[in-house]
Amino acid sequence: MSYKTGLIKAAFFAGLLLLIVPPLTHGEMGGGGEWNLLPTLPAEEYGNVLINRTSEKNNVKPVTFSHWIHRRKHTCRVCHFELEFNMKVNTTEISEAANKSGKYCGSPGCHDGKVSFGHNEGNCEKCHNGNRGYRKERFSELSTFPKTKFGNRINWVRALKKGLITPADYLTIKPSDDIAFDKTLLLEAEWAMIPPAIFPHRSHVKWLDCNNCHPDIFNIKKKTTKHFSMEFLLKGEFCGACHLTVAFPMNDCKRCHPDTKKE
């Protein structure tokens, strides 16, 4: 099928508009480039979250947590599987008492006062600063990383492959060797105008545990996940659980639909 004919292009754009209208109703607007119509953040703020489930209620500023600082040292699996942080801000019951007793941020090997700064006086503001852009000057440490156009504007898959980062895959619970799975799935949409999305297991399991996706986000049998469409993805379901806030965002159509022709 050719995407060069004006008719199909028009249909594609009509579909695209339907997709991007809902998210435009909230959040800041981006630069408004052709494919860059979803809300956009500066590269150094993408993936930074402000945790404020209990902080302000207890008279401390919200906690800034930066994914680009942390993912260089640890994979997603470490925090979102071993340490049991949820992949939705303000849903994990983190408390200062738990941190101090060696859970969550204070886990051994993390902010335990040995490997990284601990939970004592003088360090409070390093976490409780309420500033999404905190330590953005450190982003220049990443200036030699392979580039993309969206999110952190960094190709994390290639940065990992090239050995520019060597994040630890576990603290104490080693991933099991007998479940290696590196099948790339072609996810054909029911609407045949769009080239199928690809889902490469290989580049995901380098960062994630099978449990991060199966069975809660996806069934373990291809084409059995219900409501698997962009409408739901853009609401944070399925691929959108990661590809709106931390992994490269939904604006990057071509990375998931690689056969999409250039304008």
Ligand code: HEC
């Ligand atoms: C050092 C620990 C750590 C690492 C590594 C980490 N995360 Fe997180 N992540 C967190 C914490 C803490 C939160 C906030 C949880 C909360 O507030 O309940 C979070 C939140 C999230 C959210 C929710 C964002 C939002 O706006 O709601 C997503 C999605 C996410 N992480 C995905 C990832 C992915 C994908 C990776 C790997 C590329 C990753 N995380 C690596 C600790 C980590």
Ligand code: HEC
């Ligand atoms: C390594 C990061 C980090 C450091 C350092 C840190 N905290 Fe926290 N703290 C957190 C996180 C994350 C939460 C959960 C915040 C939320 O959900 O609003 C939290 C929660 C809190 C809360 C909310 C109520 C409670 O008891 O859980 C208070 C109060 C608090 N911290 C005080 C402090 C003080 C005082 C210091 C310095 C002595 C400090 N924190 C150091 C990360 C940190």
Ligand code: HEC
């Ligand atoms: C980032 C999310 C994610 C991770 C991590 C992940 N998977 Fe999957 N997996 C998927 C998706 C998406 C599908 C397709 C679901 C659908 O089409 O309904 C799938 C499908 C499968 C299938 C069915 C394939 C087929 O052809 O029917 C198997 C088997 C599977 N995964 C095994 C694993 C194993 C083993 C791991 C860990 C080594 C793993 N997955 C990690 C997202 C993931």
Ligand code: HEC
């Ligand atoms: C993170 C991966 C990812 C990104 C990025 C992405 N898509 Fe998709 N897209 C999918 C998946 C998965 C499906 C559903 C495939 C299926 O039905 O099995 C899909 C389906 C679609 C469909 C079919 C109709 C529908 O609503 O499901 C269209 C049209 C589409 N995408 C357009 C786009 C456009 C335009 C962009 C860029 C703004 C984009 N996609 C970005 C993964 C992605």
Ligand code: HEC
């Ligand atoms: C649990 C989190 C998570 C979910 C769910 C998820 N991804 Fe990803 N994905 C990642 C992370 C982390 C990367 C590494 C790149 C990055 O962080 O930008 C990645 C990378 C990719 C890549 C780039 C591969 C490469 O070699 O460059 C593609 C394509 C992709 N995802 C498609 C999908 C599609 C399609 C879905 C839904 C079917 C999906 N992802 C669901 C976290 C996730």
